[in-house]
Amino acid sequence: MILPETIDTIRAFNRFYTNKIGVLAKDYLATPYTLVEGRILYEMGARERVSATELNRDLGLDPAYLSRILKKFREAGFIDSEPDPADKRSQILNITDMGREIYETLGERSRRQIADDLQNVDDASQARLVDSMQTIRAILDPSGALPPPPVIIRPYRIGDMGWLIEAQATAYAREYGLNEKFEALIAEVAGKFIANFNPERERSWIAERGGKRVGSVLVADGGGDVAKLRLLYLDPEVRGLGLGRTLVEQCIKFSTLAGYKKLSLWTNDILTAAIHIYKTAGFRLVSEERHAMFGPECVGQTWELNLREAKLSAA
Amino acid sequence: MILPETIDTIRAFNRFYTNKIGVLAKDYLATPYTLVEGRILYEMGARERVSATELNRDLGLDPAYLSRILKKFREAGFIDSEPDPADKRSQILNITDMGREIYETLGERSRRQIADDLQNVDDASQARLVDSMQTIRAILDPSGALPPPPVIIRPYRIGDMGWLIEAQATAYAREYGLNEKFEALIAEVAGKFIANFNPERERSWIAERGGKRVGSVLVADGGGDVAKLRLLYLDPEVRGLGLGRTLVEQCIKFSTLAGYKKLSLWTNDILTAAIHIYKTAGFRLVSEERHAMFGPECVGQTWELNLREAKLSAA
DNA sequence: AATATTTATTTGACTAAGTCAAGTAAATCA
DNA sequence: TGATTTACTTGACTTAGTCAAATAAATATT
Structure with missing residues (x-):
């Protein structure tokens, strides 16, 4: 129109x-x-x-x-x-x-x-x-336009978490109808992560293209020998480029080197694209529970990756 | 540059x-x-x-x-x-x-x-x-372009908190050198606010101009008969328009109507423009403490407004 | 293989777009 | 009142840009 x-x-x-x-x-x-x-x-x-x-x-x-x-x-x-x-x-x-x-x-x-x-x-x-x-x-002029600049992955900078919260909350509200409680959850997660940040045991990455943030992921200390993968997000415009996999691999590599034995994550069944990445990376579903924390009914899932196995299978 | x-x-x-x-x-x-x-x-x-x-x-x-x-x-x-x-x-x-x-x-x-x-x-x-x-x-062509659209104040929508966190963290890092712990703090504050939101006792406002967010403030339940004013922020481009005062007045009016007796807020001495607004609105400094939570040394200040007095003085 | 057609570039022959300098008449300044 | 500026016009050009036709090589067609 x-x-x-x-x-x-x-x-x-x-x-x-x-x-x-x-x-x-x-x-x-x-x-x-x-x-x-x-x-x-x-x-x-x-x-x-x-x-x-x-x-x-x-x-x-x-x-x-x-x-x-x-x-x-x-x-x-x-x-x-x-x-x-x-x-x-x-x-x-x-x-x-x-x-x-x-x-x-x-x-x-x-x-x-x-x-x-x-x-x-x-x-x-x-x-x-x-x-x-x-x-x-x-x-x-879609043909003549410059090819999109490469995606670079860099560590957290001030303002990144705010961007991430906005981008993810907006995208998931639009795509899956999640409500503001979801924004609240990720704001708390992100806030706690930075507040208690431990540089030896934790890390965060922001993917950027042409100076614009397009993706993120972070590894938080889950206590004991468990690392938690959190806040994996890709802007719609960079989905399907394999960037999700790269970010998850980044997390696996870091968690392994940091000495964790397990990498665990919590997600929801509706996020099929992300789940696909976890699956192919070797994560296994360990528990599920139905909830409606974010408006629509969905199934929360906990996935785990045994980092020793992952290492072996990669070798 | x-x-x-x-x-x-x-x-x-x-x-x-x-x-x-x-x-x-x-x-x-x-x-x-x-x-x-x-x-x-x-x-x-x-x-x-x-x-x-x-x-x-x-x-x-x-x-x-x-x-x-x-x-x-x-x-x-x-x-x-x-x-x-x-x-x-x-x-x-x-x-x-x-x-x-x-x-x-x-x-x-x-x-x-x-x-x-x-x-x-x-x-x-x-x-x-x-x-x-x-x-x-x-x-x-700033001269020939249409005049800036009016600022409107509207309630919270999904994504607003993320924006606020990014905008405020970035601005205060640039202007006052605050570090990422500040971003962490506001993320937690914002997250908790939405997570436990009570529509009768709490409220948030976003100022928008031409579809772009330019300011914010919120009133949270502080327990008892105390309301807390939080996350007052104005984008550099709308400072000096009296918008800050409008937002603070909004908070005072709401807190009064909601039945609170006091409106309290925590801020830092470096934020002189905001403090000026609080002062002229009738807030009184009740306590101070030196800290370096956000990098540079500064003085945290608690200000309070007695809502009955405020009402009287306004009448 | 011979012929026809198309493509790459050039040239002749124009047209009219656009410029510069000077001129006129009214308005404004000193 | 005279000097200067402003609003437009005209004369006298230059040259940017076009169209048609020409040339020569490359392709396509029969």
Whole structure:
């Protein structure tokens, strides 16, 4: 469904951004080049060895027009060309050292221009700006958008627990209808974990992608020789990438090294994806109990992994 | 601070959107008009009675160029002009019925064009798209953007506590250097509050602006006839608007109505802005103790408000 | 293998988009 | 009152950008 307001907002944004770019185009970065020429030079500098056709496909220019600009560049010594041995109709274009200098200058000015624009934009807004731009690109041009940055796993930092509580409470409310008692539970669990944190026996990991938190898990001391795996969570957008397994393996490895004999966890039957991960990691269901602590009726489950066995089976 | 990656992403987005607009400009909506002409016609249609100078200021065109286009429009019968009685140098431009027809056609095509682009974009992505575009406009052009929406105060919803924990922990770590034990404390407080929530004796409020959470406070049952005010927080962007006072007053009113005799709170000397609000609301400092629970040394303070007195003084 | 068709690029021949400088007339400033 | 600024217009260009046709090599077709 496409709302008229959606279309209006997009039209308004297009007008806004046309202005923004139009102003840029005025006297393109205070150089004797046009915006189009700048774009061509950019493409030439960014990649090596292009043919005119490729350039054309990407920039959508009139071939005659492109041909003339390239001629000018060739005469000015910004680019040179050699016939493509594979296709003698085609020339392979290459940027010269002189051309590269212009390219760098243009890039430098463009960067400074943007830096000026950002002068009065605080860090948080900058982050939102970048995020919004990437969102727009990803939606409007799914093919061309940059591949998602890699997921990194890092230790806890301040604010992570709050994020985790919000993300998990919201997601499980939406997906399974859990109520606010669930948020309360994880807030208490998370709070106690940090309050009594023992760096030798406990650990927490946050998965991050492109600076945005997307997953978590932690190992808490369960007393005796039992470690507890808690608060495993994956944002919907990173499910199915094997990240859950990685996080659980992280926990198993740490618990083993820390000298625990068992890794135990409590979960609910509705969380089938997580349970699948536990199962394949070797956890065994040791007890179940029906409850309705979080609104809908569900079955709480305790799973355990014998860490010695796990080690053996991994070897 | 401006990161190079930020600049690069913005450059990439500019290139991307230049292409998008360039494609639009190609054969502007399959009409015999240029993009610039279309823009002018749009501005003429969107508002009535413009002068050439105003148009120029907003579109940033060369005056000579504008003048020629307007002449063409006048000859074609799209606009007419009458001298401005207040300034005889100026002409007041008006769109004619014929011009309005063209304007409508152009708008219609532009809308259809966008609708086509959105054909394969699901509803959630459309919402994110619109949101991102508004974010970009608001950040890049704070003046022209819509005024900030009003702050509304609403009851707790799932996910709010997580947000509060993250926001408060992050803000106080940044501003006062508090460590993760502070996050732990508020997580526990928030968790217990929701877990044992008693709707008759307790309440929580979240302040929201434009769908974004910006502040919070809650009243918890302190046992006996004492209520506790907790987790008062304001996002940096809404500080100084009197919102803190409003939230505290909310708490006082509720506690009074709920039959409590005292409203008590615990805070720290470093939070001077909050303390100022408590003071002016009539709270009195009843005890202090030095501690370093959250890293830096600070002074924990207990403040109390006698609700009967408060009521009298307000009357 | 010969012919037809398509693709990559260039050139000629324009059109009109867009710019710069100078001019006119009214408004505002000193 | 004269000097300066502002709102627009016009003349005189330049050059960005287009369309059609040409060339030469690569592919497809029969």
